[in-house]
Amino acid sequence: MIAQPERKIALWHLGVAYTAFLIGTLMGVLQVFIRNDALQLPAWLDYYQILTAHGVLLALIYTTFFIFAFFITGMSKSLGSFGPKVRLFSWIGLWVTLLGTVMATVMIVAGEASVLYTFYAPLKANGFYYVGLALVIVGTWISSFALVGHYMVWRRNNKGQLSPLFAFMTVTTIVLWIIACLGVVATVLFQYIPWAFGWTDTINVELSRSLFWYFGHPLVYFWLLPAYIAWYTIVPKLLGVKVFSDSLARLAFVLFILFSIPVGFHHQLTEPGISNFWKFLQVVLTFMVIVPSLMTAFSMFATFEISGRKKGGTGLFGWFKKLPWRDVRFTSIFIAMAFFIPGGAGGIINASFQLNEVVHNTLWIVGHFHITVGTPVAMTFMGLTFWLIPYLTGRRFTKRMQRLGFVQIITWSIGMLLMSTAQHVLGLMGAPRRTAYSGYNDHPSAMEWFDGIISNHVTMAIGGTILFLSAMILMYIVIMTMFVSPKAETPEQMVEFPLAESDMSNTPKWLENWWIWIGIAAALIIIAYAIPLTHMIQHAPPGSKGFITW
Amino acid sequence: MHFHKYEKIWLSFGIVSLIVFLSVVGVSAFSQNHTPSGGMDTIDPEKVNETAPFDNPGVTQLDEDTYQVAIVALAFGYNAPDLRVPAGKEIIFKVTSTDVVHSFTIDNTKVNMMVVPGRITTKSYTFEEPGKYLILCNEYCGTGHHMMSTEIEVY
């Protein structure tokens, strides 16, 4: 068990994460009912206010706090207890991030920031919304530096050695996160805040969008990589085997540093101000970042097969039956991976240059991120939560909770399958995203969208309702394992941190030379962004003043 | 660093597929002019109504086979009177915004354009089928976002 102070820091993170999850999923279920006109909101509440809260609290806050809880626990577990400074800065990071979260949430609730989590200018929220978001980033940086500091101490004490895989992957994710945030920090600090507080009159809209998406795409890898860390380092332990290949796992991760950042234009393929050359160049780079995920797919199946064969599975698929299906920690993550197959495939479509015109800003996109971040990432986090909280509290993960865990992940899967399939199909037919209920004056095309077997108003609502029930079951499990479940007394009752062994004997040392990766990443970023961004600044049209259209 | 033989097969297959995807969209985009909407033209967002072609929004015939459609997007609608265009002719859409970011999206077509204030988005499209097409905004623009729509008639 890791040291008490770290457990406390991690538990606080989990507490904030699940508070955000509770509110966020409640907003989600309201959304599906507003969208099909089953629910009328009171005058003081607006659909887009709810949607902003949903996006911010789930995509930004739940993920971030969970990720740091996982990192703090894993780093303490794999590198040893934190020193006093690391602890102090982890706490400061937590409080700053939380302060920012509260500030942004208050602005959303007050109706001063119905600009969604992407806050595209020139929609102008209350300046404190941007300050809140900036504090969230700054807070995560403080926590990140604490973890990097802890890692550096370990490196100093273990000269010439490769760090444990978990630590390596954590540092990779943090490096990626810090480089990614530079874009959003630049736009919020130098564009949004001065403009929102009235110190400048206008804003360069296209530049703000591009800086946002410089951050926005690696943001999704900041969510995904912690899930991959669990897939690479936790899952093999649950299967009773070693990590399939330590060196390939590390290689995949450094490839994410290189290729997940210079690709933000793939979110801006249908907009003006970026020439086709630069859009296409970033499309090509986006395709490079698919490769480490292909490697990951292979590693996962190989881990399954090796484990299943070790347990006596024979033939082409005999190993499949030997997987520990009764272990909710495994089954949850397995389902998460399965969802990522169509999720990842959808991502390739979205990034395919002009194919983006078919799907851009339709409900397909909403379906897409619910089967990437909303399930593969979120359900991996759920699968981790089941043991992480009892591990940290020293309570038991009782049989009853395990059964509930199964109910939770199965309902989530069913709900998400219904909701996301409906959204994918509706999107392909042309139904837009981010909309309250609308029949577009009963236009025949709009009527047609909702006329299908899957693509109708009911499927999404049923899916959303099941999802919400599932989320509440999870909340129950979280509260029980956090405060109520009996304390573990015997060693068998103790919940472990299942961290797999990884054979580093064939892993080349240069993989852990961060300067190589940061250097190449910087070069790629400059190639992909320097010229188009300079053009955006030098040939900028007159800026936009702010609009409050909600 | 060691790759299993099957992993090499798998990665080769994957990478070749990716190259094929890229080539298909690349060739179709750059040699057959199927690039997504975009453009580098700028405009003063406060002077849209005085700037050509938006001082005279709507359909203009450019020559025998080409029409231009100028549209001003604003919260929550489109300033684009009499949207009637012929099928089988090239239609060049030019759209800008006087306030926030919107989209100009024609249902069931390749026309799905982001509209950014200060910029002019251009897209060329040829309708095959006559009929009435729904136009809508799919980029969040405020309380009335889901009401922002109009229609284009193709004859």
Next chain:
Amino acid sequence: MDKKQSDHEVNLKGTLVSVFFVGIVIVAMWVAVYLMYVAR
């Protein structure tokens, strides 16, 4: 550890088939949307 030897040790036929299933999903979905794009 001898690299050649470890290569012969592990039988990953099932893995190969499984990843190709993933590959087929990717190609099939991509082609489907591409055809929709062309048809529009």
